[in-house]
Amino acid sequence: AQSVTQPDIHITVSEGASLELRCNYSYGATPYLFWYVQSPGQGLQLLLKYFSGDTLVQGIKGFEAEFKRSQSSFNLRKPSVHWSDAAEYFCAVGPKEEYGNKLVFGAGTILRVKS
């Protein structure tokens, strides 16, 4: 069955430091890939998506992600973290008809930013 793994439950980085959040997926074919961010008590905001083409995708708020087929990964990066980036980040894959047209979410990574 398809699955999404975010290995890090919590990550703490200093303000101004670089950030990388990991995401690995298990699918038979290249899925559609997404990163969402959720501030406490809020809905999910789409940061970026990968459907095809250039494997390095740019998103909002200065985030980027790189799709690596050989590693089944879609890691999220930001060169310099701001205190307002503290939130929970979800990687998601799908939907594709062969997977029931559903988004499958990872468990999420909580980002803490220290000053």
Place this chain on the structure above:
Amino acid sequence: DTEVTQTPKHLVMGMTNKKSLKCEQHMGHRAMYWYKQKAKKPPELMFVYSYEKLSINESVPSRFSPECPNSSLLNLHLHALQPEDSALYLCASSDYPDRAPYEQYFGPGTRLTVT
């Protein structure tokens, strides 16, 4: 405009009450979704409406009853809920669900507390 609105923001209800959650989008999207999210967990899909027809019901208990009056509106009718139903309920929408790929846009959610 990629906005999905949800009302109310917060709802407290007793186990014998009947209430409704409302969701609206004006992006011309033809699919709408209800998700349930417990604390520190990813969203769980409940229902999908595609072209105003219920296309996915993830074995949700009948005390949750979805309704899609038109392509812009989605309701979730609640009755005889249990305390374990307390959660953040998220609505989402997406374009042309039969023409993947597409991304889902989420609303801010309704925080439901069942007493």
